[in-house]
Amino acid sequence: MALRKILVANRGEIAVRIIRAAQDLGLATVQVYSKADADMLAVRLADEAVEIGPAHPVKSYLKIDAILQAARDTGADAIHPGYGFLAENAGFAEAVEAAGLVFIGPTPETIRTMGDKAAARASAQAAGVPVVPGSDGVISDLATAPALAEAIGYPVMIKAAAGGGGRGIRVAQDADELATLLPQASQEARSAFGDGSLYLERFVPRARHVEVQVLGDGRTAVHLYERECSLQRRRQKVWEEAPARALPNDVRAALCASAVRLAEACHYRGAGTLEYLYDDASGEFFFIEMNTRIQVEHPVTEMVTGIDLVRAMIRIAGGEPLGLKQSDIVLRGHAIEVRINAEDAARDFMPNPGTVSGLTVPGGFGVRFDTMLYTGYTVPPFYDSLLGKLIVWDDTREGALLRLRRALAELQVEGLKTTVPLHMALARDPDVAAGRVHTRWLEGWLPTASFEGPSQGGAAP
Amino acid sequence: MAITTVACPLPGTFYRRPAPDQPPFKGEGDAVSVGDTLGLVEVMKSFTPVTAEIAGTIKQFHVEDEDAVMAGQPLLDIET
Known part of the structure; x- marks a missing residue:
């Protein structure tokens, strides 16, 4: 069915991202929000907004009945779940369908299978996708x-x-x-x-986290190449790149082909990501899990392929065929995304909600800033600390790194402590520049790093 | 008999129990010692315990489990 009005069942920067994609398709938008989010950017940008409950997510963004009621009251015909909250809740996808609405994402069956570690592993093995070698369940004897x-x-x-x-x-x-x-x-x-x-x-002692973006329409699927997200703190990604430059071309081809096999085997519909561990030493990759939703770091893939993933999700949900052959997808240049969180890097990343007293957004060629911020906005303490994502693109990784330094120097978020100083330090680090990183590298590096002094620098040295 | 009001140290969500399926840390009428955990405040998915700085008996809670709280907001009264 052709969609007319999309309800966004999320908040923050991803809600803004979804509203923009829907509006770029000429669709009407409805934003739901909690009592604590009445002044968020997505509410201002949407055509309509509906309050669905108190600040606590269990009473608002996770409350399926309230979201479905908002959809009925506004005449929305589809729901985009974003990431987190109900995005990978098969029961929610089922309830949306049972209400006669379109869930912008895969089928409840796909969400359920891929959300179950053992079932996902078995599906991967059946599709010929390498998994981390293991005992396949508990050791009985x-x-x-x-x-x-x-x-x-x-x-x-x-x-x-x-x-x-x-x-x-x-x-x-x-x-x-x-x-x-x-x-x-x-x-x-x-x-x-x-x-x-x-x-x-x-055990892979020095693994890289690589992940393959796929798009499917339930019949066929394509990959949009891979991302590397090895820089993590407490298992949270802080910096992501596309493509993963450590991969030799033959490994990249095998990795991406394996992702398409699994996506097609599970009749994948929409945008999804297959996460893998990559062992530099042996050149082996192992499937870990599939995320059946749009991901925070999707913009780096958009920058190197020129494909709007959120818009593609909405079109597929509206019944349009994929309309892309693998040969249509061409990798061009290199993109880096850094997560700007309301955290004080100098004080063990202590959360730092508050009011934005001033905001200078970086710009220029190859720079994109996906954010929920505006001057005067008060970041509530009830949700995660992600404020926005600074994304840069250039022909080469070296060029992208230089552009990242320049854009970070331009970015000014006044009134809050953010992770900008962390990214400034990372963007100047020789190991990061050389790509000599793995999933535990950042946690080893942090105690050696200094974020003292002015948090926002001038020109890069 | 003096009443001391414990104020919330930072804005966020107040939890009276360590996990949804567990009993509250403390209830009204319970005795508290210095250092006892009275509740948790979640700020952006990071949890900070609220601990007793004086010994006494809990007279009254001013907030419910999972309530949104502001810095400085009264959480509970301790009678010493």
């Missing part, structure tokens, strides 16, 4: 562990099935270490989690 570890390949990680967030993990370099660590791990898991179940997985 610890006596079989040495043979399993041999097949997986050392170093292996011993993980507590009941653990999570990095807890209950040990690394064995060889069979001797495995014999020592296994009983310890089992005992610790029993006392810490009340469950001694363990599983094994290959």
Whole structure:
């Protein structure tokens, strides 16, 4: 069906991004908001706005009934979930469809399968996509562990099935270490989690995080090349690039082809991302998970392919065919995105909500700033700290890095502490310039970095 | 008998329990010692505990679990 009016079930910078894409298609827009978000930019930009509840997300942005009621009251015919909140909630996608509306994203079945780690891994294996070698579930008999570890390949990680967030993990370099660590791990898991179940997985000591963007219409899918997001703090990405320059061309081709196989196998509809670990040392890549939504870092892909991903999602949801062949997608130049968060980099990234007393937005060729900020806006403390994303593009990565330094120097967010000083320091770091990074690099680098002195510099040295 | 009001140290969301499926840290009438956790304030997904700086008995809570709170807002009264 041809869509006429889109309801945005999100907030912040992504709500602004979706409203702009919808308006670029000539569609009407409805923004829902919590009591704490009445003055947010997306509310100002949308044609209509509906308050759906108090500040707490459980009572507003996660409240399915209130969102569907807002859609009925305004006559919206489709809902875009953005990222976070209800974006990967299969029950929400089902409720939207049951209400006779269009969910701008994949089917509830795809969301459910890919949201289940074991099912996603099995789907990937069935599609011939390499996954991190592991024990495929808990080890039923610890006596079989040495043979399993041999097949997986050392170093292996011993993980507590009941653990999570990095807890209950040990690394064995060889069979001797495995014999020592296994009983310890089992005992610790029993006392810490009340469950001694363990599983094994290959440990990649210096992994890069690479991810492939796909677009599908439920029948065919294409890839839009990959991003590298290795610079992370507490598993949160802070800096993303496209393409991943560390990949040799043959690896890039194999990686992207594997993503298309999995996307087509699950009849993927809309924009999605397959996340992988890449091991520089061996040149191997391993599928970790699929995100069945638009991602924060999608603009770097848009900058190197020239394709508006959010607009493509809306068109596909409206029933248009993909309209893109793989050969239509040409990689051009290099893009870098840095996340501007309301956090004080000099004080262990303490959250720093407050009022924007002044704002200078960088501009010029190859510079894009996707943000929710305006002068006088008060950033509420109830949601995440992302204020915006500064994205730069140039023919080469070296040129993009220089442009990033220039744009960061122009960007002034007054009244709040932001992560601009972090990105200033990263943009001048020799390891970052050389691409000598991995997923744990940033956390090792932070204690050595200094963000003191003026937070906003002048011209780059 | 003196009443001390505990003010919220920073703006955010106030939680009276460590997790949704767990009992509150403290209820009205409970005794508190210095250093006891009275609640959590979530600011942009980062959690800061609110701890007791004096010993006494909780007289009254002024906010509910999951309420939006501002810096300086009274959270609860402790009778010493």
